[in-house]
Amino acid sequence: MKQKKFRLLLLLVAMLGLCGCQMEVPDGKVDRHYVGVGEIEFIDASVEQEEGSDLAIYQTRIKNNSKHTIKGLTIEVELENGRHTTIVTQDTLQPNDISGWIRCVGPSSLQIDDLKMTRFMIKMVDDNYQETVVTYDVGRDFYTYNQLTKQEMIDPLIKVEEIEFVEPTLLKKEDDQVVLQTYLRNNSDYNLQSVMYTFEDEDGETYTLYSPLEIESQHQSSLLTTSSLPSTNWDDYQFKSVNYTYLDQETLVYMMYDVRLKQYFIK
Known part of the structure; x- marks a missing residue:
């Protein structure tokens, strides 16, 4: 009798273990x-x-x-x-x-x-x-x-450090508006389909720098700008995420790099 109760207890434990998705x-x-x-x-x-x-x-x-x-x-x-x-x-x-x-x-x-x-x-x-x-x-x-289903560790074909800011400038205009101007260079071996940087200032306002056009391998983009910034000091901004896309054997991959977690995620 005790052995039967023990087996029943083990069965209940196993069933509970299988139901771990929603608790x-x-x-x-x-x-x-x-x-x-x-x-x-x-x-x-x-x-x-x-x-x-x-x-x-x-x-x-x-x-x-x-x-x-x-x-x-x-x-x-x-x-x-x-x-x-x-x-x-x-x-x-x-x-x-x-x-x-x-x-x-x-x-x-x-x-x-x-x-x-x-x-x-x-x-x-x-x-x-x-x-x-x-x-x-x-x-x-x-x-x-x-x-949620655990995401696997991602090793993307294009890494964030392979996307280079070329001649980045925080320029103050005559109307006191600050504009970020930069080129992006793709130093990877794969074509970058699009890329968007999200960053914020010290007051918590969020901005984006976006390139919607393809940047071929070992090439750089046209001039990109973000306007209405509050400061010409680089230390007043921090990046939050980088969202970008590239082709992997004709499949478009949507990648997100979380700056705070220092981790890549497929979107």
């Missing part, structure tokens, strides 16, 4: 092994009227106060009169990191209290690059944890 902790409470909503801090949140428009804009930055790395966050929001919007950032936030500015439609009353957050979806990644989506239902006060 609900008892009563849906927060699990300390994952990011909790209480560890998400909203920095300098406000609602303002868009200049020259009747549209209300909610803006905020998000700080990661957890011990985990966040790879993106989506918050579903209910506004007055049944309207809905979302607060979204794709920034990678390591512990104590603060995101760039996030903006979305806000309540027409311009009152933050009229903005009701209903669901949080937080994508986090552990030291082994295992991604988990933490979903929190505000109305039910209920957490769900969904472990």
